[in-house]
Amino acid sequence: MRTLYAALGIAAISALVLSGCSGQGDEYSGSEGESVTVGLVLEPTDLDIRRTSGAALDQVLIDNVYQGLVSRTPSGDIVDTIAASHSISDDGLTYTFDINDGVTFHNGDDLTVDDVVWSLTQVKDDAELRDHELLSAVTKITATDDDTVTLTLSEPDSNLLWNLSGRAGLVLDESADNDLSTTANGTGPFTLEEWKQGDSITLARNDDYWGDAAKVGEVVFVYIGDTTAGVNAALAGDLDVLTAVDPNLQTQFEGTDFTVHEGKTTDKYTLAFNNQREPLDDVRVREALQLAVDHAAVIDAIGGAGVEMGGPIPPLDPGYEDLTSLRPYNPKKAKSLLADAGVDDLSLTLTVPNIYGTTVANVLVSAYKQIGVTLTVDSVEFSTWLNDVYTNHDYDLSFVDHLEPRDFGNWANPDYYFGYDNTDVQKLYTESVRATDPETANEKLAEAARIVAEDHAADWLYNALTLTAIHEGISGFPTDSPNARLDLSSLSVTT
Amino acid sequence: MIRFVITRLALLLLGLLVASALIFATLRILPGDVAQVIAGTDSTPEQVEAIRSSMGFDQPLLTQYIDWISGIVTGDLGHSMLTGASVTSQLVEKAQVTFPLTVMSLAIALIIAVPLGILSALKRRTFTGSAMSMVSQAIAAVPVVWAGMLLVVVFAVGLGWFPPQGFPRDGWDEPARALYALILPALTIGVVEGAVLLRFIRSAALEALGQDYVRTAAAKGLTRTRALITHGMPNVALTVVSVLALQIAGLLVGAVIIEQLFTLPGIGRMLVTDVGNRDLEKVQGDVLVLTGLVLVLGTVVDIVARLIDPRQREAAA
Numbered sequence: 001m002r003t004l005y006a007a008l009g010i011a012a013i014s015a016l017v018l019s020g021c022s023g024q025g026d027e028y029s030g031s032e033g034e035s036v037t038v039g040l041v042l043e044p045t046d047l048d049i050r051r052t053s054g055a056a057l058d059q060v061l062i063d064n065v066y067q068g069l070v071s072r073t074p075s076g077d078i079v080d081t082i083a084a085s086h087s088i089s090d091d092g093l094t095y096t097f098d099i100n101d102g103v104t105f106h107n108g109d110d111l112t113v114d115d116v117v118w119s120l121t122q123v124k125d126d127a128e129l130r131d132h133e134l135l136s137a138v139t140k141i142t143a144t145d146d147d148t149v150t151l152t153l154s155e156p157d158s159n160l161l162w163n164l165s166g167r168a169g170l171v172l173d174e175s176a177d178n179d180l181s182t183t184a185n186g187t188g189p190f191t192l193e194e195w196k197q198g199d200s201i202t203l204a205r206n207d208d209y210w211g212d213a214a215k216v217g218e219v220v221f222v223y224i225g226d227t228t229a230g231v232n233a234a235l236a237g238d239l240d241v242l243t244a245v246d247p248n249l250q251t252q253f254e255g256t257d258f259t260v261h262e263g264k265t266t267d268k269y270t271l272a273f274n275n276q277r278e279p280l281d282d283v284r285v286r287e288a289l290q291l292a293v294d295h296a297a298v299i300d301a302i303g304g305a306g307v308e309m310g311g312p313i314p315p316l317d318p319g320y321e322d323l324t325s326l327r328p329y330n331p332k333k334a335k336s337l338l339a340d341a342g343v344d345d346l347s348l349t350l351t352v353p354n355i356y357g358t359t360v361a362n363v364l365v366s367a368y369k370q371i372g373v374t375l376t377v378d379s380v381e382f383s384t385w386l387n388d389v390y391t392n393h394d395y396d397l398s399f400v401d402h403l404e405p406r407d408f409g410n411w412a413n414p415d416y417y418f419g420y421d422n423t424d425v426q427k428l429y430t431e432s433v434r435a436t437d438p439e440t441a442n443e444k445l446a447e448a449a450r451i452v453a454e455d456h457a458a459d460w461l462y463n464a465l466t467l468t469a470i471h472e473g474i475s476g477f478p479t480d481s482p483n484a485r486l487d488l489s490s491l492s493v494t495t
Numbered sequence: 496m497i498r499f500v501i502t503r504l505a506l507l508l509l510g511l512l513v514a515s516a517l518i519f520a521t522l523r524i525l526p527g528d529v530a531q532v533i534a535g536t537d538s539t540p541e542q543v544e545a546i547r548s549s550m551g552f553d554q555p556l557l558t559q560y561i562d563w564i565s566g567i568v569t570g571d572l573g574h575s576m577l578t579g580a581s582v583t584s585q586l587v588e589k590a591q592v593t594f595p596l597t598v599m600s601l602a603i604a605l606i607i608a609v610p611l612g613i614l615s616a617l618k619r620r621t622f623t624g625s626a627m628s629m630v631s632q633a634i635a636a637v638p639v640v641w642a643g644m645l646l647v648v649v650f651a652v653g654l655g656w657f658p659p660q661g662f663p664r665d666g667w668d669e670p671a672r673a674l675y676a677l678i679l680p681a682l683t684i685g686v687v688e689g690a691v692l693l694r695f696i697r698s699a700a701l702e703a704l705g706q707d708y709v710r711t712a713a714a715k716g717l718t719r720t721r722a723l724i725t726h727g728m729p730n731v732a733l734t735v736v737s738v739l740a741l742q743i744a745g746l747l748v749g750a751v752i753i754e755q756l757f758t759l760p761g762i763g764r765m766l767v768t769d770v771g772n773r774d775l776e777k778v779q780g781d782v783l784v785l786t787g788l789v790l791v792l793g794t795v796v797d798i799v800a801r802l803i804d805p806r807q808r809e810a811a812a
Contacts, residue, residue, distance in 0.1 A: 045532060045772045046577040051546075053535025128545050131537070181578045197578070198589070198768060199760035200664055224660065224758050228644075232652055232659035233758070383773045387527030390536060391543070404537070 034217035034493055036474060038486075039230050039242040043223040047195060048180040049167060050122075050129050055403055055484055058167070060201055060221055063487040065106075066186035068169035069097050069116065069149075070161060071487075074263075074480035076316050076405065078161050082111065082171050082187065092156030092436035097149045103210045105173045106184075106191045113143035118174040120151070123167070134163040156434050158441040162406055189214040189489045199223065203488075215476070215492035231469075234258060240474050240493075243482050245467035247303025258469040262305070263479035266314045266405040267464040269306070271350075271364070272389075272398045275457060276419035279343050280396065286456035288337040289397075290327040292371045293364065299462050301363050306462030311453035314463045316481070317406050318438070319445030323453040334371045347374040348396040351389050353382040360399060360461065390417050401464070403483050408445060411452045420457045424448075500798060507794045514786045515567070515779075519560050522775045528552065529576045529773040550576060563779065572780040577772060582780030585765065592662055592761035593754070596677050596684075597746050603685025604692050604742070605735075612696025613731070616704060617720055619697075628697065634690035639749045643683040643756045650679060660758040680757045684749040688742055692735075699734035703727030733804055740796035744789045 044057040049066055063071055069083040080086060083097040103111035124135045137160065140152035153160070163169070176185045184192040189211065190203035201221045205214045222239065224230040227246035234242040235256060245253075250260050273280045273289065280286060299306040307315070310323030338346065348368075352361055361377040368375045375397075380388070389395040398417070402410075412429035414421035425448045432444035452458075468479045476490035530546040547553065554562075566573060572582040611627060618624030634642075651659035657679040663672045703709060704723055712722035751763030758764070762781065769778045 043768070045774075052533050052577070053537060127542060128549070132542075133539065179579070182580070196664060196760065197580070197585070198765050199662075202664075220664070222661070226660075226756065226758065229660040229756070229758050232647065233661060236651065236655075236659050238658065238661055381527075381771055383527035383532055383771060384525075385527075386531040386536070391531060391540065402536075407537075 034215075035220065036216050036218070036240045036488075036491060036493060037220045037222060037238065038477075039224050039233060039239040040221050041223070041225060041227075041230070041244050043198070043201075046181050047184060047192070049170065049184070050172075050180060053130055059483060059486050060203075061184060061186070061192070062167070062170070063188060063485055063489070064190045064203055064219075065184045065188045065192050066170045066172070067188050068165055068171065069099075070165045070169060072162065072165040072405075072485065074478050074485070074487075076318075078165055082116070086161075088161075090436070092158075093153045095151040095153070095160065096144075097151075099147050099149060100210070101147070103187050104208060105176065105187055106206060107173065107176055107178075108208075109173050109175060111171060111173075111187055113146060113149050115174045116149045116171050117141050117143050119171045120149075120169070131163065131166060131168040134159070134166070134168045156436050158433055158435050158438065159406065190219065193218070212489070214489055216488070219488055219491065234469055234471075240471045241477055242469040243466070243486075245469050247305035247467060250303070250467055250469075253469050257472040259472070261468045261470060261479040263466045263468060263482060264316055265403065265464050265466050265481050265483060266316050267401050267403040267466070267483065268309065268312070268314055269360070269461045269464060270400060270402050271459040271461050272395075272400075272418050273456075273458055274393065274395055274397070274419055275421070276393065277396060279341065279346065280348075282341050282343075283455055284337045284341040285343055285346075287327070288334040288341070288371060289368065289373070290456050290459045291330045291334040291337070292373070293367045293459060293461070294329045295324075295327075295461065296329075297367075298360060298363050301359050302462070305465040305467055307465065309460045309463045311449045312408055312411055312458070312460060313445070313449045317408075318442045319408065319432075319449055321446050321450070323450060326453050327456070327459070331367075331370045338371060338373075344372065345374075346372070347376065349376045349378050350397040350399060351378045351380060351385060351395045352399040353385045354379045355382060356399060356401070364399075393417050393419060399461075405481070405484060408449060411457065412448070418458060420452065420455070422451060422455065422457075425451050496801070499801065503794050503797055507790055510790045511783075511787055514790070515564060515783055516560070518779050518782050518786070519563065522779055523556060525770075525773065525775075527773050529775065532772050533577070563776070567783070572784065573776045575769075575777040576774050577777075582777055582784075585777070586762065586781060586784055589760065589762040589765050591666055592677075592759050593747075593750050593763060595674075596681055596750055596753070596759070596761060597743075599677055599681035600684035600688060600746055600749065601739075601742075603681055604689035604746075607686065607689035608692035608696050609735070612693040613700050613723065615693070616697045616700035617723065619701065631690045631693045631697075634687060635694060637687055637690075639684060639687050640752050640756055642687050643680070643753055646679055646683050647756075660756075662759050662761075676759075680753045680759060683756075684746060684753055688745055688749060691745070692738060692742060695734055695738045696731060699731045700727065703730045706730075729803070733800060736796055736800055736803070740789075740793045743792050747785060747789070 042056040044052065044054055046052040047057065049057060049061055067081050069081065070078050070086065071081045072078055082100055082103055084100045085098045087096050099113055099116060105111060120141045123129050123132055124138055124141065126132060137153045137155055137157040138151050139154045142150050144150045171187065173185050178185050182195060187210065189206055189209045191206050193202040193204040195201050200223065203219045205217050207213065224233055227249060230242050231245065231249045231252050233239050235252065245260060253260050273286050275281060295308045299308065308324050310326050313320045350361055350364065358377065358379065365375045365377065389398045409429060410416045410418060411420055412426045428444045428448035432441045432448065435441040435444060466482060468477065468482060470477055473494050475494065476492050478487055530543050530550060530552065533546055534543045563573060574581050615624050615627040647659050651657050658676055662676045663669060667673045700723060704719065704727065708726050709722045712726050713719055750761060751766060754761045754763035755767060766778065766781055769781065
């Protein structure tokens with residue numbers, strides 16, 4: 001026991017010695033001086049918005065630092081940003097953007113139509129840049145006068161405006177030569193002040209912003225990968241906002257100055273079946289695996305922060321309909337489906353990136369056991385998953401979060417890792433993309449999604465709700481889809 | 496003595512060379528690469544291939560290895576394949592957390608281990624002595640990560656004496672605050688590593704107690720405690736120094752885990768992130784420096800041990 005007493009003694013003495021300069025809690029907090037500290041989970045690997053993939057980058061930089069011709073709201077609407085207005089010709093082949101006057105980059109340069117044309121052309125021409133393929137329908141990008149940019153398409157593309165609200169539509173400074181990996185020269189209400197790799201990203205208010213200035217002077221994003229450490233940091237006063245609160249820990253905020261808000265997302269926690277691999281190429285086997293799972297129990301296991309979904313499209317996206325009736329919990333039927341398919345003693349491996357924990361995997365193991373399917377869980381690093389599952393399609397089952405909004409196109413791409421190849425779905429998806437009115441586009445999408453769900457091409461385990469803990473006095477922090485975008489232009493602090 | 500030093504230095508160089516080959520080869524076994532990480536989940540195989548060749552991955556492995564080694568010889572440890580930051584600058588930046596953390600952990604380990612190890616040897620036949628021995632054995636078996644969580648629950652969340660995680664973003668601009676942030680992490684490593692060290696010191700002290708010179712000193716009228724402290728200590732010190740060299744490696748491993756747990760922006764956390772991103776050029780540079788550090792320390796300890804041990808010194812002469 002002595003060792004322990006000694007340890008406790010040292011702890012106590014150090015605490016006494018240092019209590020004079022401890023300044024714990026409040027002093028660490030950023031709620032003074034209009035600085036807001038936000039806890040995030042995943043840090044970007046690199047800041048190059050043109051080349052490096054990952055929502056972690058979009059989340060912090062798009063809308064805040066970089067801006068596009070248009071941007072998207074948390075509820076999925078398109079709003080003009082660098083464009084003052086836009087119009088689409090009736091045949092859907094010409095998009096005209098009227099560019100705002102007086103837009104300036106952080107380095108002081110004025111934004112011109114030439115910057116817009118250059119930025120879009122780069123993405124269109126360079127296959128190595130992110131979202132290059134999203135501009136494939138665009139044939140010509142021209143400045144028709146000093147305030148107008150026109151995009152000409154070879155065929156209609158009902159996704160184009162949405163795609164332009166992402167990386168493909170961002171406008172960068174043609175004459176700047178800053179290193180995009182570590183710095184950013186955008187037009188947004190915040191400038192990128194500092195990236196302390198492995199720790200934090202600091203944004204500062206752009207005092208020369210061309211629109212309405214941001215309300216806070218500084219935002220610090222602190223990256224805390226461990227969910228418990230995140231909650232501890234918030235409770236100790238190190239954070240003003242904590243995103244992605246672990247639902248099983250939310251009770252810790254009860255009776256504190258934090259309020260936990262529930263937000264909608266397009267995060268689809270997808271249990272993918274390798275549709276190309278026996279016996280998963282048999283729809284009866286896939287249906288059996290889906291019927292074996294009590295989806296309400298899955299959501300309970302993750303702390304209740306999810307909604308059931310029966311198909312590939314979540315409620316926030318166009319083309320959504322409730323398809324949960326296609327996969328009622330029915331282990332008995334699941335067993336007979338397996339028998340019909342002539343499958344017994346089935347053993348499958350589930351490949352899951354270790355960032356997702358083991359809770360859901362454990363539920364699946366016991367659910368499948370009931371219908372006589374042995375599931376082995378292989379928990380791997382995300383980069384291993386990228387190699388084995390995403391690139392080489394070497395897997396039986398895989399479980400990851402597909403958080404990108406409007407990503408139904410993956411089901412129409414037989415080369416995607418799902419390996420789902422259905423010509424009807426591909427045809428409907430193309431018709432939806434080519435549609436010139438949104439209603440037709442959505443109808444076709446919904447029809448395609450229903451086919452995918454009826455084919456039991458995957459098991460969409462749940463559509464996540466996300467929890468954000470916000471300290472008293474902080475307002476204007478977006479709580480819907482915070483993993484995709486965190487527009488902080490209306491964030492404010494009241495003291 | 497000089498011949499000994501030269502042999503040791505030659506062995507050190509050989510060790511570094513072998514280590515570099517091992518590090519390079521081991522990292523190449525990992526599935527996945529940085530091109531896939533950059534490209535992510537919305538890319539075509541052609542895009543990944545394009546990134547790969549622009550990074551020089553299409554070169555033969557031996558060419559890549561030789562490129563790396565020749566860089567090191569000229570003092571260039573390499574760069575991050577993602578951000579282009581140099582390995583040296585990143586290591587120097589992150590060492591500002593990891594180095595003080597390691598030193599503090601070591602100090603805590605010594606403060607715990609030396610007096611208690613000797614005490615438990617002296618009292619080995621009493622209840623206190625065996626209790627201490629058992630407790631230290633138990634603590635030595637505790638995983639650092641579990642000890643860390645326990646300390647966080649008690650001292651950070653429960654009592655609120657220390658911050659539960661994090662390091663000031665201004666680094667050492669305010670030394671007191673930086674130091675304060677490192678106490679709990681250092682305590683975690685220090686207690687566990689201290690318990691391990693205590694075991695070694697206890698057996699070294701026990702061995703010394705059984706030696707003729709201690710018995711002779713006791714026969715001359717010294718108490719056993721005095722005899723051990725005045726005559727036995729040099730031998731105990733020898734054990735401490737040799738074990739310390741091994742412990743440094745343990746401390747570094749401890750730092751990797753603890754930096755994750757406490758979200759400290761140090762070398763350990765950087766390594767875990769870089770391996771996850773498959774930033775291999777950076778990882779191999781980092782790991783080689785750390786391996787080099789352990790090897791150099793081992794060599795220094797060997798030489799120091801020889802200097803402080805008259806028997807070895809004379810044998811060499």
